[in-house]
Amino acid sequence: xxxxxxxxxxxxxxxxxxxxxxxxxxxxxxxxxxxxxxxxxxxxxxxxxxxxxxxxxxxxxxxxxxxxxxxxxxxxxxxxxxxxxxxxxxxxxxxxxxxxxxxxxxxxxxxxxxxxxxxxxxxxxxxxxxxxxxxxxxxxxxxxxxxxxxxxxxxxxxxxxxxxxxxxxxxxxxxxxxxxxxxxxxxxxxxxxxxxxxxxxxxxxxxxxxxxxxxxxxxxxxxxxxxxxxxxxxxxxxxxxxxxxxxxxxxxxxxxxxxxxxxxxxxxxxxxxxxxxxxxxxxxxxxxxxxxxxxxxxxxxxxxxxxxxxxxxxxxxxxxxxxxxxxxxxxxxxxxxxxxxxxxxxxxxxxxxxxxxxxxxxxxxxxxxxxxxxxxxxxxxxxxxxxxxxxxxxxxxxxxxxxxxxxxxxxxxxxxxxxxxxxxxxxxxxxxxxxxxxxxxxxxxxxxxxxxxxxxxxxxxxxxxxxxxxxxxxxxxxxxxxxxxxxxxxxxxxxxxxxxxxxxxxxxxxxxxxxxxxxxxxxxxxxxxxxxxxxxxxxxxxxxxxxxxxxxxxxxxxxxxxxxxxxxxxxxxxxxxxxxxxxxxxxxxxxxxxxxxxxxxxxxxxxxxxxxxxxxxxxxxxxxxxxxxxxxxxxxxxxxxxxxxxxxxxxxxxxxxxxxxxxxxxxxxxxxxxxxxxxxxxxxxxxxxxxxxxxxxxxxxxxxxxxxxxxxxxxxxxxxxxxxxxxxxxxxxxxxxxxxxxxxxxxxxxxxxxxxxxxxxxxxxxxxxxxxxxxxxxxxxxxxxxxxxxxxxxxxxxxxxxxxxxxxxxxxxxxxxxxxxxxxxxxxxxxxxxxxxxxxxxxxxxxxxxxxxxxxxxxxxxxxxxxxxxxxxxxxxxxxxxxxxxxxxxxxxxxxxxxxxxxxxxxxxxxxxx
RNA sequence: GUCCCGGUAGCUCAGUGGUAGAGCAUCGCGUUUACACCGCGAGGGUCGGCGGUUCGAAACCGUCCCGGGACACCA
Numbered sequence: 001x002x003x004x005x006x007x008x009x010x011x012x013x014x015x016x017x018x019x020x021x022x023x024x025x026x027x028x029x030x031x032x033x034x035x036x037x038x039x040x041x042x043x044x045x046x047x048x049x050x051x052x053x054x055x056x057x058x059x060x061x062x063x064x065x066x067x068x069x070x071x072x073x074x075x076x077x078x079x080x081x082x083x084x085x086x087x088x089x090x091x092x093x094x095x096x097x098x099x100x101x102x103x104x105x106x107x108x109x110x111x112x113x114x115x116x117x118x119x120x121x122x123x124x125x126x127x128x129x130x131x132x133x134x135x136x137x138x139x140x141x142x143x144x145x146x147x148x149x150x151x152x153x154x155x156x157x158x159x160x161x162x163x164x165x166x167x168x169x170x171x172x173x174x175x176x177x178x179x180x181x182x183x184x185x186x187x188x189x190x191x192x193x194x195x196x197x198x199x200x201x202x203x204x205x206x207x208x209x210x211x212x213x214x215x216x217x218x219x220x221x222x223x224x225x226x227x228x229x230x231x232x233x234x235x236x237x238x239x240x241x242x243x244x245x246x247x248x249x250x251x252x253x254x255x256x257x258x259x260x261x262x263x264x265x266x267x268x269x270x271x272x273x274x275x276x277x278x279x280x281x282x283x284x285x286x287x288x289x290x291x292x293x294x295x296x297x298x299x300x301x302x303x304x305x306x307x308x309x310x311x312x313x314x315x316x317x318x319x320x321x322x323x324x325x326x327x328x329x330x331x332x333x334x335x336x337x338x339x340x341x342x343x344x345x346x347x348x349x350x351x352x353x354x355x356x357x358x359x360x361x362x363x364x365x366x367x368x369x370x371x372x373x374x375x376x377x378x379x380x381x382x383x384x385x386x387x388x389x390x391x392x393x394x395x396x397x398x399x400x401x402x403x404x405x406x407x408x409x410x411x412x413x414x415x416x417x418x419x420x421x422x423x424x425x426x427x428x429x430x431x432x433x434x435x436x437x438x439x440x441x442x443x444x445x446x447x448x449x450x451x452x453x454x455x456x457x458x459x460x461x462x463x464x465x466x467x468x469x470x471x472x473x474x475x476x477x478x479x480x481x482x483x484x485x486x487x488x489x490x491x492x493x494x495x496x497x498x499x500x501x502x503x504x505x506x507x508x509x510x511x512x513x514x515x516x517x518x519x520x521x522x523x524x525x526x527x528x529x530x531x532x533x534x535x536x537x538x539x540x541x542x543x544x545x546x547x548x549x550x551x552x553x554x555x556x557x558x559x560x561x562x563x564x565x566x567x568x569x570x571x572x573x574x575x576x577x578x579x580x581x582x583x584x585x586x587x588x589x590x591x592x593x594x595x596x597x598x599x600x601x602x603x604x605x606x607x608x609x610x611x612x613x614x615x616x617x618x619x620x621x622x623x624x625x626x627x628x629x630x631x632x633x634x635x636x637x638x639x640x641x642x643x644x645x646x647x648x649x650x651x652x653x654x655x656x657x658x659x660x661x662x663x664x665x666x667x668x669x670x671x672x673x674x675x676x677x678x679x680x681x682x683x684x685x686x687x688x689x690x691x692x693x694x695x696x697x698x699x700x701x702x703x704x705x706x707x708x709x710x711x712x713x714x715x716x717x718x719x720x721x722x723x724x725x726x727x728x729x730x731x732x733x734x735x736x737x738x739x740x741x742x743x744x745x746x747x748x749x750x751x752x753x754x755x756x757x758x759x760x761x762x763x764x765x766x767x768x769x770x771x772x773x774x775x776x777x778x779x780x781x782x783x784x785x786x787x788x789x790x791x792x793x794x795x796x797x798x799x800x801x802x803x804x805x806x807x808x809x810x811x812x813x814x815x816x817x818x819x820x821x822x823x824x825x826x827x828x829x830x831x832x833x834x835x836x837x838x839x840x841x842x843x844x845x846x847x848x849x850x851x852x853x854x855x856x857x858x859x860x861x862x863x864x865x866x867x868x869x870x871x872x873x874x875x876x877x878x879x880x881x882x883x884x885x886x887x888x889x890x891x892x893x894x895x896x897x898x899x900x901x902x903x904x905x906x907x908x909x910x911x912x913x914x
Numbered sequence: 915g916u917c918c919c920g921g922u923a924g925c926u927c928a929g930u931g932g933u934a935g936a937g938c939a940u941c942g943c944g945u946u947u948a949c950a951c952c953g954c955g956a957g958g959g960u961c962g963g964c965g966g967u968u969c970g971a972a973a974c975c976g977u978c979c980c981g982g983g984a985c986a987c988c989a
Contacts, residue, residue, distance in 0.1 A: 288989050591951040603947030756955035858969035
């Protein structure tokens with residue numbers, strides 16, 4: 001057994017802890033200065049490199065980095081950095097969204113604080129004001145992205161409202177208009193009275209509100225023909241705009257009434273009873289009031305039956321134009337007032353019934369959305385949505401994980417026309433002019449708008465999502481046929497949360513396929529859509545302001561470093577599923593960074609270096625061959641996991657390799673040769689250097705800062721950003737080395753357990769004798785190493801015979817090793833017996849189970865041989881264990897008996913062992 | 915109302931038919947010259963319930979219960 005050699009000659013000045021604050025900012029600046037993140041089209045167009053492109057989902061200009069962004073960005077950065085290291089030409093294109101309503105209302109709030117409204121400023125001044133705000137305070141998130149380490153090409157930063165993108169918006173509008181895919185029509189749309197604008201379906205959230213279902217009796221309008229009919233409604237005030245009552249055509253209760261008329265109470269209008277299949281005879285009374293101007297279904301019914309539409313609610317959601325006392329009332333006030341008036345007139349029948357039903361709310365202001373007849377611009381989505389569905393169906397775009405595709409199809413296959421006009425000022429103005437004689441002219445980008453008397457441009461702007469739907473190609477210079485488009489469209493992957501699959505992904509698909517229809521390399525905006533989940537708090541709860549569990553990722557970056565946050569997020573990023581995060585876990589990731597830091601420190605202190613030619617994988621100790629073999633496997637696994645967007649598994653695999661195998665075993669095993677001063681030193685240094693070099697490269701996409709900092713000091717290299725991604729050796733894994741090291745691990749672990757059970761301090765050397773039951777030679781790296789260092793076990797060779805001893809036998813592939821340990825001073829016989837009893841019980845149970853299985857002919861017949869053999873082997877092991885343990889129990893019993901007491905009583909006699 | 919996803923250790927989650935795993939937390943021991951942001955050891959789970967398929971089920975099927983989410987014009 002060797003004793004530890006002297007520490008290495010060269011001491012390191014490195015501190016013992018990694019401090020992210022010290023390096024991150026400087027490193028990021030160095031990366032920017034070197035231009036590593038800059039993409040070069042020419043290298044793609046020349047065929048020199050394969051393109052890899054990602055467009056950053058543009059955050060709102062009003063936004064701040066939240067932990068969801070941090071996840072999104074981390075994953076994109078992992079992919080970008082990995083591909084960059086793999087030799088691809090990487091374009092990760094950043095930018096921001098002008099965020100129509102959100103930005104406008106923010107600036108309007110500022111104005112309100114000054115006692116102004118946007119109308120006081122006028123359109124032009126207001127927009128100037130918003131731009132000013134954008135320049136001064138917009139885009140805080142871009143600076144935060146730098147903290148996170150995003151390797152985006154800043155030279156290409158875009159804004160959905162900049163000139164180029166505005167040109168793209170204008171161009172596609174004109175194109176769709178000319179193809180009649182954009183049209184203007186009077187339709188029932190979602191109207192937000194608070195924002196005073198139309199909304200698309202996805203800007204409306206439905207949640208259950210308590211309402212009251214009121215039953216109203218409408219009476220015959222013909223005194224000679226007395227009858228009445230009962231209808232139910234939750235929006236009583238809309239009855240002022242009723243123009244019919246509808247029943248189901250097959251409903252026999254009402255068959256006789258169809259075609260007759262009733263008088264609308266309070267208003268006095270005579271309205272018909274009609275039959276329409278939309279009516280559900282089972283619901284309520286089976287008869288429904290029809291208000292075509294304020295309900296989408298009723299509007300459809302009205303169209304089918306040529307009913308008049310009578311608007312009774314204005315843009316401000318007040319009653320107007322009815323000629324009743326309700327004019328001017330807010331809708332909710334009117335709801336009560338109309339009901340009271342109807343009740344007084346005896347038209348409210350039946351019991352009040354509380355009624356919980358889904359009510360649409362504005363996703364921005366939370367106002368109750370009012371379905372309202374309005375003249376708006378729409379996209380006819382049918383052909384576009386079909387194309388969007390087909391692109392996924394035929395595999396041009398792959399959705400990952402595949403389960404999520406069902407949700408995508410649900411959406412694109414059932415899409416309503418998209419309302420794209422907004423009654424706002426901050427946005428792309430609709431390029432349509434109206435002439436004095438009712439002409440409508442959509443003006444192209446290169447045309448001059450009509451200037452004659454009476455011509456005016458449409459006041460409305462386009463939905464924010466209209467411009468962001470163009471993002472994958474508008475940012476690359478479309479409608480110009482730029483080199484960027486030629487090189488990088490279609491984009492390689494879109495990384496985003498599944499929550500905006502509909503909002504954004506489906507729309508980019510529709511407009512990308514349309515706008516890039518004739519693109520030679522494919523019209524789809526992305527080859528893959530990789531969806532991740534939401535970040536939740538440590539209890540799996542959604543983060544929200546009201547819960548008070550929202551975390552600010554920048555605070556965690558300040559405290560633990562960007563790498564720690566990134567690694568935590570990556571480790572939790574299982575495809576498509578939500579993840580929980582807690583500060584403790586970020587702290588844990590920082591520990592991991594420190595562990596790497598210290599492993600590298602150890603390597604530097606011991607002269608490790610990366611050899612100029614690949615290290616000989618068949619040379620060196622079993623430990624050397626084993627770790628190189630493992631490294632090879634880890635390189636392969638990591639690479640294929642990344643290719644499959646399995647970020648969590650890739651990160652987890654690297655974590656365990658780095659910590660459990662490299663640090664806990666290889667570094668410990670390497671100490672013996674490193675400290676020995678023997679001829680094997682150089683080889684071990686080369687292996688250690690090789691392993692760390694590759695490990696830092698593999699980890700660089702996940703934790704770029706710490707790896708860059710460590711790698712440059714380890715190798716003297718310039719940067720990891722463009723360093724080549726490790727390649728697998730192509731050699732078979734070294735099974736012999738793996739078996740041998742497996743033996744060492746088993747032996748050491750067993751001895752540690754024994755020592756722990758005996759209460760022997762890990763640092764104390766205990767006399768022991770080692771023997772092999774096999775004729776085979778014990779492995780070099782076995783006990784001599786095991787005896788030498790901190791985290792392995794320590795024994796010394798005994799100088800004299802033991803007063804009392806215990807024997808640990810460990811079955812290994814090379815034979816069974818027995819370790820006889822002097823236990824005279826510390827052994828706790830009672831504890832040892834208890835432990836052995838327990839082991840014996842386990843072994844007996846094993847034997848019983850194995851016998852039961854093997855006794856089952858169905859099992860031995862049908863199960864694969866390998867499984868049966870495994871059970872047989874298990875049975876043998878159990879039998880051997882039972883024998884061994886029984887013997888030891890007997891021996892222990894004799895120790896106790898001979899000495900007439902527990903070992904504790906002997907402690908005083910022999911304290912000399914150390 | 916329709917659909918989707920979950921339920922595995924105290925917590926958060928892996929685990930696609932062959933003896934139940936990780937991180938954190940807990941308990942015990944410990945500073946031995948990379949690292950106390952550390953090391954070693956230990957405890958802890960009838961894999962939501964009940965049926966079924968199978969030699970064998972955490973996994974496959976059925977059903978129920980409990981969470982989470984998406985979609986939806988039922989007046």
